[in-house]
Amino acid sequence: MTEYGENPKLSYNEYLKVPELIILQETLSEPTSHDELLFIIIHQTYELWFKQVLHEVDASIQWMNEGRKFRTNHSLKAVNAIEKIMVSQIHVLESMAQIGFLEFRDKLNPASGFQSMQFRELEFVSGAKDQKILDFFEFDEFAHERLTKRFNSPSLPDTFWDLLKREGFEVSDKDGKIKTIVEILTHPEDHHELFIMQDLLIEHDENIALWRYHHVLMVERMLGMKRGTGGSAGAGYLRTTLSKKFFPEFWEARTYLEVVK
Ligand code: HEM
Known part of the structure; x- marks a missing residue:
């Protein structure tokens, strides 16, 4: 036994695979454009956040299926906290000089955020499923398999409405769903965990809309x-x-x- 208990001595760099991590940024421009490193790092950072958000959304779906409302809300809180970082992170890209971006932009053709598998997974699991987008990934076996699974699985909204049905609400059509939300919003104290849940879910919806808007403004500015x-x-x-x-x-x-009254 050592001062580290039964565990072997582990270092920060080993545990987090820092040496492996910091060689994953391979620039394409020659000579290397100054801003290309930032461009790669910000995209890789987004992909890591997407991974964590998907992890929490998947957990939320599982907790909802088990009727564990407190635990669901806890994961949804994490989703929203990360998404707020994702929205504000776009400011970092806005620090890139337009002319610096143009130095290496041609090298990227035809790669684009449009092909971000994990962003599409987040859309699909959140209920925005689109067959055309799924078909677009046909030539990327890895992404297509993951997206097909998401496409055919119950989404966050499907799972939420199922939970409400089990809680005795009439949510078989759009009218019933709207009436149910009106009831929860009218009497928050009678449905406090569901009130918080719908609030966290609409915040997730709003965060992604804010991300879309901030992204398009950044794109236009660039x-x-x-x-x-x-x-x-x-x-x-x-x-x-x-x-x-x-x-x-x-x-x-x-x-x-x-x-x-
Ligand atoms: C200088 C930086 C950026 C520029 C100029 C840019 C530009 C664009 C453009 C023009 C599109 C439309 C599709 C196309 O024709 O390519 C697009 C889509 C997209 N980009 Fe970016 N982008 C940038 C950074 C980012 C970053 C950091 C992310 C983070 C993951 C991102 C994620 C996406 C996603 C997910 C889409 C698809 C959106 C949709 O179809 O709803 N982009 N981007």
């Missing part, structure tokens, strides 16, 4: 109306995605909310 490396119309295309919502009934319910 590129104006140039086409994307993925082949889309660029900012013009991204603006068409801004109205995507995971929980449309939650938003609509607010319209019908009134003080009960």
Whole structure:
């Protein structure tokens, strides 16, 4: 036995695989453009956050299925905390000089965030499933397999509505869902854990919408109306995605909310 107990002596760098981690940033430009390292690191950081968010969303789905509302809310809190970092992290990219980006941008063709498997997983698991996007990944076996699984599995909204059904609410159609949310919003103390749950879920919806908006503004600030490396119309295309919502009934319910005398 040592001062470390039964465990073998472990170092920070070994545990976190820091030597392996810091050689994963392979620049393409020659001579290397100064800003390309930042560009790679910010994308890799996003992919790590996506991984953690998916981990928490998957856990939330499991807790909901088990009827564990407190535990679900705890994971959803983590989802929202990370997503707020994801929204503000875009500011780091805005520090990149436009001309510096153009130095290496051509090398990226046709790679694009459009192909981010984990972002699409997050959309699918949050309820925004799109067959065209799934088909787009047909030539990427690894991504296609993961996305197909997400596409065919119950989403976060599906699981939430199932939970409410088990709790005795009538949620068989859109009207029933809106009425249920109005009831929860009208009497928060009678449904306190479900009130917090719907609040955390609408916050997740809002966070991703904020990310979309911040991303398109950053893209326009960087590129104006140039086409994307993925082949889309660029900012013009991204603006068409801004109205995507995971929980449309939650938003609509607010319209019908009134003080009960
Ligand atoms: C200088 C930095 C960036 C520029 C100029 C940029 C530009 C674009 C453009 C033009 C598109 C539209 C698709 C295309 O034609 O390529 C796009 C999509 C996308 N980008 Fe970025 N992007 C940048 C950084 C990032 C970062 C850091 C992420 C984080 C993961 C990201 C994630 C995405 C995602 C997920 C999409 C798909 C959005 C959708 O289809 O709803 N981008 N980007």
